[in-house]
Amino acid sequence: MIRRLASTVLLAACGAASVFSFAPLNLAPLLLVSLAALFIAIAKAPTAKSAFVRAWVWGLGYFTANVHWIFISLYTYGGMPAWMAAGCVLLFAAYLALFPALAGGLAVRLRAGGAQIPASPSSIWFAVTLPSLFIAAEWLRGWLFTGFPWSAIGNNQVSTLAGFFPLIGVYGVGWLLALATAQWLVHWRRGLIATVALLAVSFGLAQIQWTKPIGAPLAVSIGQSAIRQSEKWDAAYYSASLSANAILVSEAKGKLILLPETVIPSFLADTPPAYIERLQQTARSKNADLLLGFAIEGERSGEYYNSVINIARPDVRYAKSHLVPFGEFVPLPWLFGWMYHYLNMPMSGFTSGGSSQPPLMAGNVPVAANICYEDAFGDELRRNTSNATLMANFSNMAWFDGSWAAEQHGQMSAARALENGRWMLRATNTGLTAVIDPQGRRVAALPERMRGVLEAQVQPMTGLTPYMRWGDWAIGLVLLVAIGTCVIRRLLDSRRP
Known part of the structure; x- marks a missing residue:
């Protein structure tokens, strides 16, 4: 029981630590660590329900830390009692946490055979499908009920992966970041190669002047x-x-x-x-x-x-x-x-x-x-x-x-x-x-x-720019293909004797 409680608190803390990866501190590598904790927790989940809960716990920490400032508007300037203002922030964070939780639960449902996956898997499911589901859920968060895209993970890459923004926008950049995180977990060499490749391509793309x-x-x-x-x-x-x-x-x-x-x-x-x-x-x-x-x-x-x-x-x-x-x-x-x-x-x-x-x-x-x-x-x-x-x-x-x-x-x-x-x-x-x-x-x-x-x-x-022409449709199509392929494969597997 104590061990389970400690792991829950640690997972929420990993989500909360992401706030330091955004402005003003801009400690971008911390987001990789935070995402890695989430992906490992989902990968180790034995059931879709447990994956949902684990991802929700991570999301609760992530969003409470990243939107804590709502408390100031409600309490300091809105006049709401402190306990109620804090409760509203937690309720809002709990709602936002449903989106990574949805990604986690769906990921395990789509996992081949439903078997538990080790912490450093080499499957396409872990390397591509899980990051794609995470970004798809992030896009949904930015649209559903008028949307709240604050703290989209791609935002902290405006310096490191700047060259990709005019092509695929913030969700596309977030997808590349999530993919790179998964590669580090598969094997450090793959992660290093993916990271260096992304930085090099981004530098090259940044030399293109899309507008004049x-x-x-x-x-x-x-x-x-x-x-x-x-x-x-x-x-x-x-x-x-x-x-x-x-x-x-x-x-x-x-x-x-x-x-x-x-x-x-x-x-x-x-x-x-x-x-x-x-x-x-x-x-x-x-x-x-x-x-x-x-x-x-x-x-x-x-x-x-x-x-x-x-x-x-x-x-x-x-x-x-x-x-x-x-x-x-x-x-x-x-x-x-x-x-x-x-x-x-x-x-x-x-x-x-x-x-x-x-x-x-x-x-x-x-x-x-x-x-x-x-x-x-x-x-x-x-x-x-x-x-x-x-x-x-x-x-x-x-x-x-x-x-x-x-x-x-x-x-x-x-x-x-x-x-x-x-x-x-x-x-x-x-x-x-x-x-x-x-x-x-x-x-x-x-x-x-x-x-x-x-x-x-x-x-x-x-x-x-290409993004001005295509908007989020380009990355949306990529996510659809990545997730759709996994869905089809899962359906075919389920029909085999």
Whole structure:
């Protein structure tokens, strides 16, 4: 009993240790160790049920560590009791853990003969099918019930396997990483060969310029107001908030100026007209375009949108399409509505702006705007980026201030820059405000929680990467073939006398 409990705790700890492999620490090899522990646990499971449970335990540790920052938004700023906030984080992690658990259970069901497999197998099942099922479950997690692709394993490879992102995206990179992990477990020489081969091919692919410059370089300015979440919606700080953002605009030197998500704590229609005119005049005096986040009321009562507008033309806007469950809308109110009796979350009932929207025009530069965690969804973002030459993310990470969420979010933005071969501009309230080039490199950034303006030169880009053309269909087809082959083989085996 004690031994079983110890192995369970160790497996959960291996899942939790993965958090150090992502930003900001970026200890990428730790993810290989974490995945290896999961694969061995599944391989040694005598039944599909035990594999499901083991993979769920690993997933509980993995997701509790990687989304722990939700506690801050619920407790520190949402006003939920600490015990309830912690319980919600654990429940959410328990739900997310069902996806690797599903992969583990299915893997054992598909295992030839159902016999127990040794820890270092040489079978195709272990080397290909198990990694493929894991990534298929990860893709499902990023889609089902609006999806939550945060902490997809490919994200921590934006430096090491950068060359693959423009071809097969984050799930394809994650699949290569999972395959390499399995090879190390088969035999260290196979693992070494696979790892060296991946690094070499990635380096070669990174030399290919899938997109090309268009037009002249553009000077951009990104303001970070560093207003604490506890102050943002407090009426006592409203005038100070307006003033702080106006000063940032006045200090900006670029021809494209960005301010974060819902940076003005009021509806556009309720914001003093004199203030809007002040921002417009300041931008005009610099011959600059100013893009900033606003909450905008719709035509119907109770309808409002989380939007980005060009202040010179407030009627031209991007309205957030992929809303955050519980944060921006209430899924299944009859089931989850009780939570809002304990939460203080202004503007938690947004309306989606629709999946297909044209880029925002900043002068003659089309900008693919995305808000909050929309840049976690690579297949969605690449559709709205095909007609744009720059990407810009507008976020308010103050909800998770003091955690690693901002750095993790910045890492996902780097993956999107790689996939689309375009510069990514990140405008956030408290950080990470940054400029990321098409190679996924952070070329400029402001320290978190510091008020200031980030100045940089960026180059608009045009053209389509292979990933922009195919999206996740390419890796989806590969996974289908890998898993389908195993299913067919298992069915044939079951019919043999």
